[in-house]
Amino acid sequence: MRCEVIAVGTELLLGQIVDTNSAWMGEQLALAGIDSHYQTKVGDNLERIVSCIRLALERSDAVIMCGGLGPTQDDITREAIAEVMGVGLIRRPEIGERIRAMFAARGREMPDNNLRQADVPEGATVMAEMPGTAPGLICPIGDKVVYAVPGVPYEMHEMLTGTVLPDLQRRAGVAAVIKSRVLRTWGQSESGLAEMLGERIVELDGAGNPTLAFQASGIEGIKVRITAKAADADKAEAMLAEEEVRVRSVLGDLVFGVDDDTMESVVLDMLRQRGLSLGVAESLTGGLMGARFTSVPGASDVFRGGVVCYASDVKFSLLGVPPGPVVSAQAAQAMAEGARRVLGADVALATTGVAGPTEQEGQPVGTVFLGLAMSDASEAQQVQLPGDRQRVRQYAVISAVNLLRRRLLGA
């Protein structure tokens, strides 16, 4: 079963919007075991959209069209599909009423234009999910199929997960349920993980189910994705759980979380469970560490605040760092102790170092010291971080948060 993706919209070609939808759909198709060999972007032009659909149907069994389902005259995906199907558009009053009700729920009157969204190619069916005003369409063409979903990401996600992927799997004769789970790791390279898991990967390659795959996500570490195929969802979940135990037994505390966990959400949860509050002292990271922790809703019951001590004398005056080199282990540790004291926090993290573009205190770009102060002990750790100014700063933050995570685990 092969499925192509066609993203529709002149704004995509002009580079006014980056097409992240196609990347997401490509990932989902791969996870569902559907091959996808081409992705195309085309503007809001009827003839060209039609030619793209025809070509995709020659090369593949199914096509997902994304975008061009809005209410304006530019939105012509419906017309293009109808032309390829050789049918007309039929206005479906019940969809019109549904759209009108959505507007009414927000206290607004529906502009007449929006009735265009109730136009459906003859012979097409409407998807059950309809989170916005654009209905998703399933349009059979011979034994092939064209799906149309809106370009609004959350609407598209809901329809792809709820209708398109299951329908594609049914057409592909995939009786099985495919599920996946991501183990988030930090602190080891992709090749390092592959080596650690080498024996298990060889075993799995033979059986082919479940599978393990690695996905690099920059400063956020490497994702290890377990994918399992089974007769039903419970069996697939059981396989995932079993494989997770196996992988964790090899990787240990390199695994910091699962699926949507982030390093900061995990550490905030650990602190919350232990009844500990947190403060930070930041030099080269300039506020990034505080910003990361406070990006998590509900951070306020753990995170008390921070001191951004960019100028050296702010380190001395506000945090009580002893005079001397500020790119040093001593300074990092004193910053953490000072932050713990002035913020009234149980635990404090600190960063100091050289973000670049030039060296500082004779230390090269990327030299970073992390400080950690807890009730019973404080410490500092030196790390050498790669990349430019922004990467050094971001690596410094996640390295510090990971240091705290490992200490909370007792490592």
Place this chain on the structure above:
Amino acid sequence: MRCEVIAVGTELLLGQIVDTNSAWMGEQLALAGIDSHYQTKVGDNLERIVSCIRLALERSDAVIMCGGLGPTQDDITREAIAEVMGVGLIRRPEIGERIRAMFAARGREMPDNNLRQADVPEGATVMAEMPGTAPGLICPIGDKVVYAVPGVPYEMHEMLTGTVLPDLQRRAGVAAVIKSRVLRTWGQSESGLAEMLGERIVELDGAGNPTLAFQASGIEGIKVRITAKAADADKAEAMLAEEEVRVRSVLGDLVFGVDDDTMESVVLDMLRQRGLSLGVAESLTGGLMGARFTSVPGASDVFRGGVVCYASDVKFSLLGVPPGPVVSAQAAQAMAEGARRVLGADVALATTGVAGPTEQEGQPVGTVFLGLAMSDASEAQQVQLPGDRQRVRQYAVISAVNLLRRRLLGA
């Protein structure tokens, strides 16, 4: 002149990488006056890459291939182009030497694999720019042309700007030079700007040169792009300068900068010129404001630091904010005054408010107070910001920085 873009790489189809290159190229082609009707992504498969090139050459006059020029066996863009040209690959020793020298400069020996990058389709020419180990290729096919550039963004940017766009314009018979300048604005909607500039836009629509275009960039405001076409670069620059004066006379201090300026780089420059230092106090923004200022290289001669006072009692104890509601104008102003004092800064900015997901102190999500303290006066301003938690936080930061910018301008 029509030019298509083909991005090559299985990782793009699998969604492991989002194809931002094509969006950037689309924008550059549009600015250069070259039409681009289709963009395609294809995996590392010879037959499929060849079919994509052939199709693109049927529909368009030129094709830019991006990616697949690396040293591994997966990198087969060179082979695919040679097949379409009906020629073989010729190893060019001088390119091999150049690559070897690049490795030597980093103290490393070149792996033999990299010699594949010295293979060039017979009849193709190599671009002058070669910032990495992959040479860019110009491959004539009849009266059409296929360009190949690497997928590494900075390498691609350099080749597109230096070779591909000028070559396309030459082929298109565009004798003129096209130049553009972006005026960065903040604080007015796209439709508001269009109304303010309405008269001038009508005038320009008649003449067609220079042109004005708007481009929304989220919380960063609206870009107003002036594009001018002239016989030579000097004349085009003169037209841009003249139009910039005209637009600025209408928009006044809504314009905060030009081209690569950011709100924070502009404000740091203004402070530096006036010999003033800066501190911040952040509640709902949690460090984002400090992180933004310190993302600018050289910020340290102006930015002294900040206090992230997420917990209310940190506001009271560390900044001397009087007890009472912390989502208030009084608190914002006291935070700024306290930050100015404890950080020893000439100027301080503060943010406090409700980022969400739930209301706080009876105030709805999006309620934000900005504080500003300078040597002669301090003040607070209330703003109501749209969006979810992350957007409210980001809008709060840029709103505060813009408040300082306007005060420094004397507004």
